[in-house]
Amino acid sequence: MIFGCRHFGMGAKDGRPGPGPEEIEHVEAAFTVLSLIYAFCASDFMPNLRILDIDGHERIMKKAIKVINKYHDPIIEERMRRWRTDGGVDDEPEDILDVFISLKDDKGKPLLTMEEIKAQAAELIFATVDNPSNTVEWAMAEMLNQPDILRKAIDELNHVVGPHRLVEESDFPNLPYLKACAREALRLHPIAPFNLPHVSSTDTTVTGFFIPKGSQVLLSRVGLGRNPKVWEDPMRFNPDRHFNEKNVGLDEPDLRFISFSGGRRGCIGAQLGTMMTYMLLARVLHAFTWSLPAGEELVNLSEEEHSLFMAKPLHALAKPRLYFLS
Ligand code: HEM
Incomplete structure (x- = not known):
């Protein structure tokens, strides 16, 4: 067995039980995002340079976020649709996504937009995975x-x-x-x-x-x-x-x-x-x-x-x- 956060073992590639290619792609994308948290980025200090993406971080980050969204968005969108049409998910235990969707402000309106829920879900993955x-x-x-x-x-x-x-x-x-x-x-x-x-x-x-x-x-x-x-x-x-x-x-x-x-x-x-x-x-x-x-x-x-x-x-x-x- 190979341990390791960014490395998967347990036979994933040779048919034995273990994470499949989608899980590997998802976790690798999360680690790519995490790897840039502390990276020096010129445009943090000179925002006008952002368009040049001198260090290439924006390109790397966009690619990784695209992978994250590919897996998260359909689940979040489908769950929101079920809440809108059926008023919730009766046949399964409530999870954190249901909590995000059902939160209301003081006027009884949904507290979080779909974009905010997607951002929260991604944030939780980044904060938990490593x-x-x-x-x-x-x-x-x-x-x-x-x-x-x-x-x-x-x-x-x-x-x-x-x-x-x-x-x-x-x-x-x-x-x-x-x-x-x-x-x-x-x-x-x-x-x-x-x-x-x-x-x-x-x-x-x-x-x-x-x-x-x-x-x-x-x-x-x-x-x-x-x-x-x-x-x-x-x-x-x-x-x-x-x-x-x-x-x-x-x-x-x-x-x-x-x-x-x-x-x-x-x-x-x-x-x-x-x-x-x-x-x-x-x-x-x-x-x-x-x-x-x-x-x-x-x-x-x-x-x-x-x-x-x-x-x-x-x-x-x-x-x-x-x-x-x-
Ligand atoms: C052993 C496991 C974990 C460790 C050692 C850990 C450690 C940390 C540390 C050091 C911070 C930064 C705090 C700061 O900026 O001063 C942080 C932030 C955070 N963690 Fe964890 N964490 C762990 C697990 C989790 C889990 C399971 C979740 C989610 C369910 C989580 C959610 C968050 C979030 C959302 C933040 C950002 C908070 C903010 O900026 O307001 N973490 N964590």
């Missing part, structure tokens, strides 16, 4: 290189969940070590070097640094999460460092590293993102026995040259170990 998969890929890579840690997490799962069922959300309070592993991966391996860019709306001073109104503020996720003044031996993957914390979770309100950030622009999906991350890590660890391909003793933990993704997507062998799944 963090949990990146965290779990790095957690697995680090754990495969430190078998004691891997063993401890598996022992905990064996003890709490056992071999007769799958991990459920209700197990999470009893899986502190697994949660510490996820938290440690998020600290050491954030998806991006910086938090989303913000502009300060007033003059302010933070820990002695004056930040004038209108400044572009970029918080360094690696600068915080790998800060040796805060984290002992910061480059070492060591889940035990979180074990003394009262309640191991992924949130970090003191910003000793950035998980969901905070304040008014903090992540709105922190709870869901936490559950997705725990569930993914717990299920892959619980349902399979993991090993490295023949001839490999250690996972190469290098980062890509221009990003924080694994330079070489994690490639590990998974042997099913729950009898009711085989």
Whole structure:
């Protein structure tokens, strides 16, 4: 199985179960959009240059958005049509699209236009697609290189969940070590070097640094999460460092590293993102026995040259170990 957010394994190309070409195209387009969030773009500073598209970003972005729209638009348009003609979708549980469509303003009129709903749907995909998969890929890579840690997490799962069922959300309070592993991966391996860019709306001073109104503020996720003044031996993957914390979770309100950030622009999906991350890590660890391909003793933990993704997507062998799944 090849892990990795932008890389799909599990036999997609050779007929075995796995994501199909449409899913691959959709996710790749989402990652293309994400890859340009922090890119330097001359026309951000000199808007007159936009027409020249000097860096080519506009062309790349338009192509990726076209792919996203190709998959989203028919679903959104069809759902809106059903709401207009049938007043909703009775035969299926309501989802977030139904919520967007049925929101009303104080005069009882639809709150969001179709274009706004499409933008919200795309935003949710961009915000959700990368963090949990990146965290779990790095957690697995680090754990495969430190078998004691891997063993401890598996022992905990064996003890709490056992071999007769799958991990459920209700197990999470009893899986502190697994949660510490996820938290440690998020600290050491954030998806991006910086938090989303913000502009300060007033003059302010933070820990002695004056930040004038209108400044572009970029918080360094690696600068915080790998800060040796805060984290002992910061480059070492060591889940035990979180074990003394009262309640191991992924949130970090003191910003000793950035998980969901905070304040008014903090992540709105922190709870869901936490559950997705725990569930993914717990299920892959619980349902399979993991090993490295023949001839490999250690996972190469290098980062890509221009990003924080694994330079070489994690490639590990998974042997099913729950009898009711085989
Ligand atoms: C482990 C998973 C996740 C992590 C680590 C994460 C992290 C973040 C971070 C660091 C930000 C930027 C905050 C800032 O600008 O200060 C953010 C923003 C955001 N996140 Fe998440 N996120 C995760 C999952 C999700 C999920 C599942 C959703 C949606 C259901 C989501 C929706 C959003 C949205 C919409 C924003 C933009 C908020 C705004 O600008 O107002 N995130 N996230």
